[in-house]
Amino acid sequence: xxxxxxxxxxxxxxxxxxxxxxVKGWLLFLLFAFMLxxxxxxxxxIHGHAITGMRDYVVxxxxxxxxxxxxxxxxxxxxxxxxxxxxKTEWRKPIMRMAEILTVxxxxxxxxxxxxxxxxxxxxxxxxxxxxxQSPITWDVIAISTDLIGCLLYLYLSFIPDFARLRDFKELxxxxxxxxxxxxxxxxxxxxxxxxxxxxxxxxxxxxxIIAIAIIVYSVLAWIFSVTLQPGxxxxxxxxxxxxxxxxxxxxxxxxxxxxxxxxxxxxxYITKSHFVKIGVLLLILAAFFGxxxxxxxxxxxxxxxxxxxxxxxxxFEEYFWMFIISNYAxxxxxxxxxxxxxxxxxxxxxxxxxxxVVALWYNRxxxxxxxxxxxxxxxxxxxxxxxxxxxxxxxxxxxxxxVALFCLFFTLASKFVPIIEVSGNAPKKLETKTAxxx
Amino acid sequence: xxxxxxxxxWTTRTKIIIVLMALTTIFCYTAFxxxxxxxxxxxxxxxxFNLEDNSRILRASLYVIENRERMPITNEKxxxxxxxxxxxxxxxxxxxxxxxxxxxxFSEDYKFPIDEDxxxxxxxxxxxxxxxxxxxxxxxxxxxxxxxxxxxxxGVKSIAVRGYEQGNKNEMVPIEDANxxxxxxxxxxxxxxxKSEFVDGRSKIQFPENMAGDTLGNISIIARIEDHEFYxxxxxxxxxxxxxxxxxxxxxxxxxxxxxxxxxRALWHTNAPLWMIITLIVLLTGVWSHYVYVIINLFRLKxxxxxxxxNFRMSPEDNN
Numbered sequence: 001x002x003x004x005x006x007x008x009x010x011x012x013x014x015x016x017x018x019x020x021x022x023v024k025g026w027l028l029f030l031l032f033a034f035m036l037x038x039x040x041x042x043x044x045x046i047h048g049h050a051i052t053g054m055r056d057y058v059v060x061x062x063x064x065x066x067x068x069x070x071x072x073x074x075x076x077x078x079x080x081x082x083x084x085x086x087x088k089t090e091w092r093k094p095i096m097r098m099a100e101i102l103t104v105x106x107x108x109x110x111x112x113x114x115x116x117x118x119x120x121x122x123x124x125x126x127x128x129x130x131x132x133x134q135s136p137i138t139w140d141v142i143a144i145s146t147d148l149i150g151c152l153l154y155l156y157l158s159f160i161p162d163f164a165r166l167r168d169f170k171e172l173x174x175x176x177x178x179x180x181x182x183x184x185x186x187x188x189x190x191x192x193x194x195x196x197x198x199x200x201x202x203x204x205x206x207x208x209x210i211i212a213i214a215i216i217v218y219s220v221l222a223w224i225f226s227v228t229l230q231p232g233x234x235x236x237x238x239x240x241x242x243x244x245x246x247x248x249x250x251x252x253x254x255x256x257x258x259x260x261x262x263x264x265x266x267x268x269x270y271i272t273k274s275h276f277v278k279i280g281v282l283l284l285i286l287a288a289f290f291g292x293x294x295x296x297x298x299x300x301x302x303x304x305x306x307x308x309x310x311x312x313x314x315x316x317f318e319e320y321f322w323m324f325i326i327s328n329y330a331x332x333x334x335x336x337x338x339x340x341x342x343x344x345x346x347x348x349x350x351x352x353x354x355x356x357x358v359v360a361l362w363y364n365r366x367x368x369x370x371x372x373x374x375x376x377x378x379x380x381x382x383x384x385x386x387x388x389x390x391x392x393x394x395x396x397x398x399x400x401x402x403x404v405a406l407f408c409l410f411f412t413l414a415s416k417f418v419p420i421i422e423v424s425g426n427a428p429k430k431l432e433t434k435t436a437x438x439x
Numbered sequence: 440x441x442x443x444x445x446x447x448x449w450t451t452r453t454k455i456i457i458v459l460m461a462l463t464t465i466f467c468y469t470a471f472x473x474x475x476x477x478x479x480x481x482x483x484x485x486x487x488f489n490l491e492d493n494s495r496i497l498r499a500s501l502y503v504i505e506n507r508e509r510m511p512i513t514n515e516k517x518x519x520x521x522x523x524x525x526x527x528x529x530x531x532x533x534x535x536x537x538x539x540x541x542x543x544x545f546s547e548d549y550k551f552p553i554d555e556d557x558x559x560x561x562x563x564x565x566x567x568x569x570x571x572x573x574x575x576x577x578x579x580x581x582x583x584x585x586x587x588x589x590x591x592x593x594g595v596k597s598i599a600v601r602g603y604e605q606g607n608k609n610e611m612v613p614i615e616d617a618n619x620x621x622x623x624x625x626x627x628x629x630x631x632x633x634k635s636e637f638v639d640g641r642s643k644i645q646f647p648e649n650m651a652g653d654t655l656g657n658i659s660i661i662a663r664i665e666d667h668e669f670y671x672x673x674x675x676x677x678x679x680x681x682x683x684x685x686x687x688x689x690x691x692x693x694x695x696x697x698x699x700x701x702x703x704r705a706l707w708h709t710n711a712p713l714w715m716i717i718t719l720i721v722l723l724t725g726v727w728s729h730y731v732y733v734i735i736n737l738f739r740l741k742x743x744x745x746x747x748x749x750n751f752r753m754s755p756e757d758n759n
Contacts, residue, residue, distance in 0.1 A: 133711040133719060141656040142719070146726055153733055162470075187737060190745020195740060204735040209729045216722070385503040386479060386570045 004424050009052050009169045012419040015265055016166075017173060023416075030409040037402010040395045041116065048197045049119050051395050057384040058210050058373040058390035062400055065119040069249065070110030070407070071144070071221055072242070072361065075214040076250015077103030081158075082211040082281075091278060094270040094421045098156070098257050101420075103210075105410040106157045109403055116399055120181065130346055136224040143217040149416075154206040156185075160199060161424030164189040167428065178417075191424070218243045225368065231308040232301070232372040241293040248286040249361035252335075254352035255279055257411075259347065261420050270421055273347055280350040283357060284339040291332035294364075298328075311375045320371055323363045331360020478572045479503055481512055485563045485576040487671030489583070491661070495545040497530075499563035499576065502539045511539025512571065519543045520562040521552070524575060528562075551582050557604055558611070558669055581605075581669035583614060587662045587677055589646075596646035596682055598633075600662045601674065603640055613640025617670060622661045623650060629661060650681020 044051055054061045081099040100177065118124060131138040163186035167403035168174060189195050222242035225233040235241075255276065262271045301309040316324045338344050338353040369392050380387075392400075481503050488496040497519055501512040512535060519530040519541075533541040541563075551559040558579045565571035585602040598621055602614035614637045621644055622629035633644035652658040657679045664673040704710045 132709075133715055134706050139719075140722070146723070150726070150730060153730060155732070157737075187740045188748070189740060190744075190747070194743060198736050198739055198743070203734045205729055206733055209726060213726060274625075379508045379510060383510070385481070385505065385512050388505050388510065389479075 005165060006169075008419070008421070008423045009165060010171065012265075012421065013169070013172050015419065015439065016386045016416055023412075027409070027412065030405045030412065031074055034402050035403065036196070036398045037400075040398030040402060044116070044145070044395050044399070045121075051393065053391050053393045053396060054117075055387035055390070056380045058370055060369050060373060061115065061390055062366075062392040062396045063113045065362070065369050066400055066403060067113035067117070068221060068242075068365045068369070068404075069107045069362050070113070070217065072246030072365075073250045073253050074105075074107035074110060074147075074151065075243070076247040077101075077106065078147075078154075078210045078214040079247055080251065080254065082154075082207040082214070085207040086211075087100030091275060094267070095258055095279065096274055097418070098253055098261065098265075099424050100155045100158055101411055101414045102254060103151045103256050104148075105407055105414065106250075107144070107151055108410065109407045111144055112146075113403060116403075131153065136227055137222065139220045140224055143213075144218045147210075147213050147217045150206065150210050151227060151337060154203070154210050157199065157203045157206055158419055158422070160186055160189050161191065162418050164191070165423050167417070199382065200431065212396050215243055220248050229377060230372050231306075231312045231375055231377065232368065235297060237297060241297060244286060244289045244293055244308060245361055245364060248283070248290045249358055251279060251283045251286055252354035252357035252361070255283065255351055256358065259351040259354075262347075267421065273345075276347045276350045277345055280339045280345065280353070283335055283350075283354060287332050287335040287357065291328075291336070294328050294332070308375060308377050312371060315371045315375055315382060316367060324366060326362045327363035327367055331357055331364065350421065371423045391407065444732075478567075479570060481565065481571045481574050482745070483563065483565060483574045483576040485561065486579050486666075487578060489563070489585075489671065489673040491674050491676040493547070495549070495582075497543040497545075497561055497563065499535075499540055499541045499543075499565075501535050501565055503532045503637070511535070511537065513537055513539055515565055515568070515571070517541035518564045518566070520564065522560055522562065524562045524564045525681050530561075551580065551581070553607065554603065555607070557581050557606060576673070580671060583664075583670050583673060584611070585614075585662070585664070585673050585675055587660070587675040589660070589680065589682075590679055597643055598646055598660055598662070599641065599643040600637075601641055602673075604665075613637075614670075615639070617664055617667055620663050620665060622663065624659050625660060630661075646682060649711055650683050651686055652681070654685055656681045656683045658683035722729055 006173060052061065075097045080094050081092075081103065084099075115121065115124070127138070127141060131141070133139075163182045167186050168183040170180065189199070219239035219242065222238040226235050226238035228234065258271050258275065258279070298313065302313050326429060334356045335353040338349050374388055374390060481501055483502075484500045486498045486500075488494075488498060490496065499517045499519070501515060501517065502509050503512065504510075515535050517535060518524065518532045520528040521530055522528040531543050533543060535541045535654050553559050558581045560577055560579050562575060562577040564575035565573065582605045583602050586599055587602070588599045590597050590599065600619050602617070602619075603611035604614060606612045617637045618634055619637065619642045620630055620631060621633045621635075624630075632647055632650070635642045635644050637692060640726070646660075649657060658681070659678040661674060661676045663675075664670050666672060702708060704712045706712065707742070
């Protein structure tokens with residue numbers, strides 16, 4: 001372990017402890033919010049899905065919106081961390097870990113929303129026993145489970161050197177079981193060329209494969225919609241559109257996470273404005289692509305004036321007017337303006353633009369799922385007119401809050417288990433400056 | 440002290456929390472209230488039918504138009520009133536069926552309490568609930584008597600109707616300003632064969648030649664006043680008389696020899712298309728082989744560590 005790494009460990013080791021009041025309070029708050037979600041789930045199991053806002057027409061509500069949203073976040077993390085690793089970008093070090101944790105945690109949370117959406121959980125195993133290869137749902141189950149395993153492997157590979165550093169760091173003030181855990185998980189890794197050769201080769205393979213899987217898996221998710229004959233879904237560009245939108249929202253959330261950890265852990269020396277600008281420029285490019293795909297998608301439908309598409313577009317511009325404006329106008333224009341003009345580029349403004357993009361993309365998913373289901377090609381027979389309208393109930397709100405809390409809880413716990421900035425390997429440039437100034 | 444307290448509360452962190460809470464509130468507000476269920480404004484139609492069996496029916500239909508589709512509102516109570524919607528005037532209350540329709544049938548001997556203009560006003564009302572707002576509809580009805588006659592004179596076949604309104608003193612007043620349409624019931628829909636106007640309570644058309652009947656040449660005729668401002672829908676029917684031409688049944692053997700080829704593999708079949716299975720196997724093999732390679736590497740790392748530990752334990756003996 002060199003001096004830089006040692007200094008980093010000394011600086012980050014207090015962050016690995018959960019002793020501070022703020023951390024305990026935050027964890028308690030998250031647990032409380034998670035309990036709210038569990039209560040919502042309990043009520044849903046007792047009373048059935050009638051307690052939610054989902055009915056004959058809108059059978060996919062906020063749960064599926066959250067599912068697509070979280071899956072999108074995970075793919076963004078995978079694409080960013082995988083690409084930066086393969087390109088061996090020098091400035092990636094301080095943000096790589098956040099992207100990797102984002103990938104795995106959101107990939108663990110996303111599918112939970114599917115489980116919430118299933119009416120008969122006791123029949124879940126039917127999917128394995130009687131699943132049909134022709135069904136996009138089966139493709140999705142296979143794809144997500146494969147992706148989750150791949151991302152976990154990739155995350156573990158990137159954790160191994162840090163586990164070894166933590167194992168060897170004598171000043172670490174954590175419980176003995178954690179030290180044992182670091183020792184077991186590090187697989188006896190030593191910072192020697194022999195170990196690094198095996199590890200780097202594995203990481204390169206996994207980085208390449210998770211990029212490919214991320215694209216395929218999110219396209220599969222898009223195909224669940226686009227292979228269905230529904231106005232607004234049956235589109236050939238849905239695969240790339242979903243991928244771009246996913247990376248866009250994930251990049252936005254990554255910037256927000258960078259901003260939060262920078263403030264809380266005082267990482268100003270490691271996560272600099274330059275990092276925000278670089279990821280911000282990526283956000284800008286993605287905003288432009290997202291805007292382009294959105295425009296292309298709605299223009300063709302509007303111009304074609306096919307009756308059901310026209311109904312859907314009318315609905316979007318009337319009943320969902322503000323949501324549509326925030327999602328497809330503000331969500332594109334604000335990041336383009338804020339990051340596009342160098343004078344406006346500050347850490348806070350880039351974070352604000354990122355926040356707007358995340359909110360916009362959640363709305364985008366809502367607008368893809370709900371209004372389409374409210375305007376099907378064929379009316380459902382013997383249904384009630386009020387079933388045509390969807391509004392999430394408190395149960396869906398509670399379970400959604402619970403899901404978000406679980407995401408924050410897992411992220412917090414992960415950042416308590418390993419340093420939020422990768423300690424091993426080459427120290428970031430700013431770190432050297434800081435170390436020099438300290439010495 | 441106050442200044443210190445304000446300074447303490449108004450830290451950067453507090454500002455951030457307040458901004459985040461404000462943004463989250465805006466987000467939740469737009470997400471969950473924009474589409475919050477608002478009371479739906481339903482539509483209602485009320486029609487009067489005087490059918491061939493002399494039954495008299497009020498039909499109230501409750502529905503909404505959504506996505507250019509008519510959607511029935513089911514299981515809601517409709518109140519029928521004779522006159523305005525006051526409790527004393529109530530005829531009955533009935534639930535709408537699966538088609539959003541509530542039908543009130545007048546008893547056979549029921550006599551409408553008609554006014555000076557020989558009409559009676561009927562109101563149907565839906566009182567509304569949490570989901571739907573209140574809606575009502577009313578119609579003016581004049582009760583009529585209508586008869587349908589068939590005649591054949593010198594080979595010319597005619598269909599005639601006679602219609603009278605019920606007067607204030609039970610006298611018969613001939614119908615004016617109304618049209619009657621004549622139909623032959625067919626398999627999918629009724630075939631219109633003519634229309635004529637009532638003149639002095641009478642209306643007549645000539646039956647068209649060579650109208651197809653069933654295999655025996657039997658035919659039925661319906662005379663209808665449709666959607667009239669006061670008479671509503673009045674219908675009379677004469678069934679099964681031999682004015683139609685016969686149609687011989689021809690066996691079309693080509694229809695009986697249709698061969699349907701059922702594919703052994705298809706999207707809708709139990710067996711998936713071959714290309715789909717191959718693609719899935721190739722993709723999964725490609726991905727999982729990489730995983731296996733990485734997992735093997737992890738074991739190699741572990742073995743390398745074991746080897747190093749053994750060497751480390753052995754090295755002191757070697758030194759001795």
